[in-house]
Amino acid sequence: MSKTITISLDVMGGDEGAAVILPGAELALLRRPDIRYQLYGDEAVVRPLLANYPRLQEKSTFHHCDYSVRMDEKPSQALRKGRKRSSMWQAIEAVKNLDADVCVSAGNTGALMAMSTFCLRTMANIDRPAIAAIWPTLRGESIVLDVGATIGADAQQLFDFAIMGSAMARALFDLKRPSxxxxxxxxxxxxxxxxxxxxxxxxxxxxxETMNYKGFVEGDSLGKGLVDVVVTEAFSGNIALKTAEGTAKQIASYLRDAMGRTWRARLGYLLAKTAFDKLREKMDPRKANGGVFLGLNGIVIKSHGGTDAEGFASAVELAYDMARNGLMTKIGNDLDRYHKARFQATQAGNGAEE
Known part of the structure; x- marks a missing residue:
């Protein structure tokens, strides 16, 4: 029998909080029945809603928290007020205490990154964490990082991002040597x-040996899927991400307007409905919902704050896949292998000088 994957949820996070988190968790549970949840939130809010999902209630342990981090709260303020008390902190701390394999929150990104870094700490030889996003491409999906955590990364940090992104690609896409x-x-x-x-x-x-480095790519290549992992620093990565999301919404709006403009257009839409449904499915942002915080001593997944239940379920399933496929072990092994080889090369160089 396969090992149960335990996921801690910040039930109060996101624009709609428990009203989206609980049905999303239920959807993920239907598709991944070996999930168990640790739920963190305000009992007065969560308990009445949780009663509507008996299957979810059966597979969950609920923990009351008397503080919820607001979506507009500054990270420093969230740390000061919400440390130990908040649903966000306690969901992260469950990973630290090994009560959960992975944490998922749709809450304030800055607060989540600050709390995750403060609580879990960075891995050995990692200066700063990164946020990795799943990027839909013409060839399937790629991973892009950093899309929001480390603005102005130096060369060594970009190198570390490449190692972590490669490990994530092996865990998510089952690739032996990602490009x-x-x-x-x-x-x-x-x-x-x-x-x-x-x-x-x-x-x-x-x-x-764990990655196939291909050199440089330009921004117009992100959607082509030329490589499995694209590495950048957070300023340009976040701009690229928001530009892509905005462009997808713009195209969808153009299509809706064009299809409803005349009766001929509406007829054409009906005749090509299957093709349009496939296009809509490929452009559905909910399927790529979930940014992975890499470089910490534990896995944290950030869901879009404005997502719906289906989108949150996608973030939970991403968390499941990362835990099930040993993301932390892969990153740790890759970092150890590289730094051990670098140490041996340095020792050999020092010996030659003597």
């Missing part, structure tokens, strides 16, 4: 900022 590239303003090695060029050199020289 990895750095996002840049051109594919030529002479272009770009110094940190990006240095990170490229480090990746080429490392020649890691």
């Amino acid at each position: 990895v590239a750095l996002l840049n303003i051109g594919v030529e090695e002479v272009k770009g900022q110094d940190d990006v060029k240095t990170a490229g050199r480090l990746l080429r020289e490392a020649n890691l």
Whole structure:
């Protein structure tokens, strides 16, 4: 019998809180029956709603929390007021205490990152964490990181992101040696900022057996799926993410307007409904909902705050896959292997000088 995956949920997080979190958790449970939940929230809010989901209630342990982090709360304020008390903190702490395999929250991103970093701490040899997003492409899906955590990452941090992104691709896509590239303003090695060029050199020289480094890619290649993992720093990564989300909504709006403009257009829509349904499914942002916090001593998944139940279920299923497929072990092994090889090379160089 397979091991049960325990997921801790910040039930109060997101724009709608428990009204979306609980039905989303129920949907994920129907598709992943070996999930068990640790639920954290305000008893007066959660208990009446939870009674509507007997299957979820049976597979959950509820913990009352007397504080909820607001969506507009500053990270420092959330830490000061919500440490130990809030549903967000306690859901994260469940991972630290090994009461859960992974945490999911739709709450305030800055507060979630601050609390996760403060509670779980970064892994050995990792300076700063990253947020990895699933990116729909013409060839399927890719991973893009960092999309919001580390603005102005240096060369070593970009290198570390590549290691972590590669490990995530192996866990999520079941790839032996994922292809990895750095996002840049051109594919030529002479272009770009110094940190990006240095990170490229480090990746080429490392020649890691766990990834296939492909060099640089430009922004217009993100949707083509040329590589499995695209690495960047948070400023450009977040802009790229928000631009892609906005463009998808813009195209969807154009299509709706065009299809309803004349009776011929409506007739054409009916005749091509199957094709449009497939397009809608590919463009559905709910399927890619969930950013993975990488580089911490535990897995935390950030769901979009404005998601619906189906979108939150996708974030829970992503959390399930990351825990089930040993994301933390893969990242830890890759980092240990690289730093051990670098230490041995340094020792060999020092011996040659003597």
